[in-house]
Amino acid sequence: xxxxxxxxxxxxxxxxxxxxxxxxxxxxxxxxxxxxxxxxxxxxxxxxxxxxxxxxxxxxxxxxxxxxxxxxxxxxxxxxxxxxxxxxxxxxxxxxxxxxxxxx
Numbered sequence: 001x002x003x004x005x006x007x008x009x010x011x012x013x014x015x016x017x018x019x020x021x022x023x024x025x026x027x028x029x030x031x032x033x034x035x036x037x038x039x040x041x042x043x044x045x046x047x048x049x050x051x052x053x054x055x056x057x058x059x060x061x062x063x064x065x066x067x068x069x070x071x072x073x074x075x076x077x078x079x080x081x082x083x084x085x086x087x088x089x090x091x092x093x094x095x096x097x098x099x100x101x102x103x104x
Contacts, residue, residue, distance in 0.1 A: 003044050003068065004037075004044060004045045004052065004055070004056060004066060005043070005044055005045065006037065006038050006039070006040045006041070006045055008066060008080045009034075009037055009038050009045060009055070009059075010038055011080045012059050012064045012066070012080045015064065015080065016059075016062050016063075016064065018062075020034045020035060020038065021034075023055070023058065023059075026058040026061075026062070027054045027055045027057070027058035028054050028058075029051055029054055029055060033047070033051060034055070037055065064080060065080070066080055067080060
């Protein structure tokens with residue numbers, strides 16, 4: 001299971017555009033549990049392993065990828081990113097003008 005910091009949890013919710021109540025419902029935990037997890041001021045989110053697993057699983061189902069310390073990423077460090085739900089072959093190619101500006 002991924003280690004989770006309060007900042008990562010808040011960032012993941014922000015990327016998904018959901019509030020604490022919605023995350024709690026999707027994870028099957030109480031709203032006060034999410035509030036406590038996000039209120040921690042330092043270190044990792046602590047709690048019952050089953051509860052932490054439910055929250056991480058809910059985030060991952062929604063497309064969140066938690067980035068661990070020293071994991072390969074463009075800028076290093078820990079963080080969170082939203083996986084692209086479409087495969088690269090299904091995305092529309094970016095067209096460019098003669099001035100190399102992208103066109104939708």
